[in-house]
Amino acid sequence: xxxxxxxxxxxxxxxxxxxxxxxxxxxxxxxxxxxxxxxxxxxxxxxxxxxxxxxxxxxxxxxxxxxxxxxxxxxxxxxxxxxxxxxxxxxxxxxxxxxxxxxxxxxxxxxxxxxxxxxxxxxxxxxxxxxxxxxxxxxxxxxxxxxxxxxxxxxxxxxxxxxxxxxxxxxxxxx
Amino acid sequence: xxxxxxxxxxxxxxxxxxxxxxxxxxxxxxxxxxxxxxxxxxxxxxxxxxxxxxxxxxxxxxxxxxxxxxxxxxxxxxxxxxxxxxxxxxxxxxxxxxxxxxxxxxxxxxxxxxxxxxxxxxxxxxxxxxxxxxxxxxxxxxxxxxxxxxxxxxxxxxxxxxxxxxxxxxxxxxxxxxxxxxxxxxxxxxxxxxxxxxxxxxxxxxxxxxxxxxxxxxxxxxxxxxxxxxxxxxxxxxxxxxxxxxxxxxxxxxxxxxxxxx
Numbered sequence: 001x002x003x004x005x006x007x008x009x010x011x012x013x014x015x016x017x018x019x020x021x022x023x024x025x026x027x028x029x030x031x032x033x034x035x036x037x038x039x040x041x042x043x044x045x046x047x048x049x050x051x052x053x054x055x056x057x058x059x060x061x062x063x064x065x066x067x068x069x070x071x072x073x074x075x076x077x078x079x080x081x082x083x084x085x086x087x088x089x090x091x092x093x094x095x096x097x098x099x100x101x102x103x104x105x106x107x108x109x110x111x112x113x114x115x116x117x118x119x120x121x122x123x124x125x126x127x128x129x130x131x132x133x134x135x136x137x138x139x140x141x142x143x144x145x146x147x148x149x150x151x152x153x154x155x156x157x158x159x160x161x162x163x164x165x166x167x168x169x170x171x172x173x174x175x
Numbered sequence: 176x177x178x179x180x181x182x183x184x185x186x187x188x189x190x191x192x193x194x195x196x197x198x199x200x201x202x203x204x205x206x207x208x209x210x211x212x213x214x215x216x217x218x219x220x221x222x223x224x225x226x227x228x229x230x231x232x233x234x235x236x237x238x239x240x241x242x243x244x245x246x247x248x249x250x251x252x253x254x255x256x257x258x259x260x261x262x263x264x265x266x267x268x269x270x271x272x273x274x275x276x277x278x279x280x281x282x283x284x285x286x287x288x289x290x291x292x293x294x295x296x297x298x299x300x301x302x303x304x305x306x307x308x309x310x311x312x313x314x315x316x317x318x319x320x321x322x323x324x325x326x327x328x329x330x331x332x333x334x335x336x337x338x339x340x341x342x343x344x345x346x347x348x349x350x351x352x353x354x355x356x357x358x359x360x361x362x363x364x365x366x367x368x369x370x371x372x373x374x375x376x377x378x379x380x381x382x383x384x385x386x387x388x389x390x391x392x393x394x395x396x397x398x399x400x401x402x403x404x405x406x407x408x409x410x411x412x413x414x415x416x417x418x419x420x421x422x423x424x425x426x427x428x429x430x431x432x433x434x435x436x437x
Binding site: 004006007010011015018019021022023026027032035036039040041043044045047048049051052065068069072075100103104106107108109110111112113114117128129131132133137138153156157160163164167 | 185186187190192213216217218220221222223224225226227228229230231232233234235237238239241242245246249276332333358377378379380381403404
């Protein structure tokens with residue numbers, strides 16, 4: 001593919017998703033400068049390999065590259081270390097839900113929500129961002145994170161459980 | 176369905192990922208089961224909280240400018256090299272690139288990286304030979320990594336790490352722009368005694384690191400590996416074990432995360 005053609009393909013299929021790319025990078029890298037660098041780097045790669053996009057979903061394809069780039073950049077730090085022994089069972093609501101008013105109050109407080117999301121382990125944070133902020137289906141998330149749909153589903157459930165607990169916990173800390 | 180079954184499907188239910196029959200089954204259960212209904216209400220509340228509270232970060236205008244200037248800098252890259260290569264050279268490179276491209280497409284279907292690697296080997300060896308013949312070994316001749324590295328800035332859309340290994344017997348002598356698979360790549364040039372080593376570096380799409388693989392092609396040693404989502408190809412007339420030693424030095428130097436900015 002000739003370069004000018006690649007450029008126009010990029011402009012048409014990927015540039016409209018720059019906000020999505022930046023939002024994901026910003027949540028993964030947790031600061032603006034690193035997020036911008038990661039997106040720029042991802043765009044270089046996307047441009048180079050845009051032939052691989054073919055007829056696919058440009059947003060998901062770009063998010064996949066952004067995610068890979070962020071993981072590469074974060075690989076100096078431990079990135080997967082947070083894959084914990086968190087209880088896998090689904091009987092969650094016990095302790096946390098004893099007080100629904102607490103959750104209601106905390107989930108209405110944007111600061112608490114943002115802090116809880118920011119502090120989630122990377123692999124949980126990314127599925128929340130893709131599902132709740134980007135509105136992607138399980139299938140598309142699975143494509144972006146290169147995992148089976150079943151894994152995406154259980155990861156999202158665990159991510160929400162953790163968010164829930166973090167929100168409850170934040171009440172005790174600062175109120 | 177038992178409560179346990181319901182609980183495992185709550186998220187899929189709320190995310191509209193279930194078919195109608197399943198959804199109705201769940202709704203039916205929720206009408207009769209207070210504890211499951213509360214679980215659903217909790218997750219729903221949490222979702223609303225995230226949707227309303229979590230910041231959606233819009234791309235700053237500066238980022239869009241950076242990406243647009245990246246795009247604007249693209250079409251001219253080809254022309255730069257046209258004057259330096261005879262037409263036949265371009266045809267061959269184009270053909271090789273086309274084969275590599277098809278191989279890359281196939282790679283998605285068949286997880287065998289062999290075909291593109293074979294063609295890349297051919298290209299990097301051809302680039303190496305040309306660098307020796309055309310009296311065009313370096314665009315920037317310097318043994319100082321702090322001169323060579325910045326030289327690439329602004330000429331490439333990525334920032335290769337440049338390290339001198341003089342103390343280990345591999346002296347940096349400079350850098351130049353070269354082309355592999357029809358893309359500009361960094362060629363960092365070293366000398367081992369009288370032998371030239373070309374180290375070609377360019378960004379990759381996938382992040383998995385791979386260990387060095389050594390081969391010989393037309394009498395040249397070739398070692399390639401992937402690190403930090405960058406492809407590294409070292410080509411030289413030194414023997415393979417020496418080139419592998421060189422590769423280990425480069426990998427060691429690159430094992431700290433690359434500097435973030437170009």
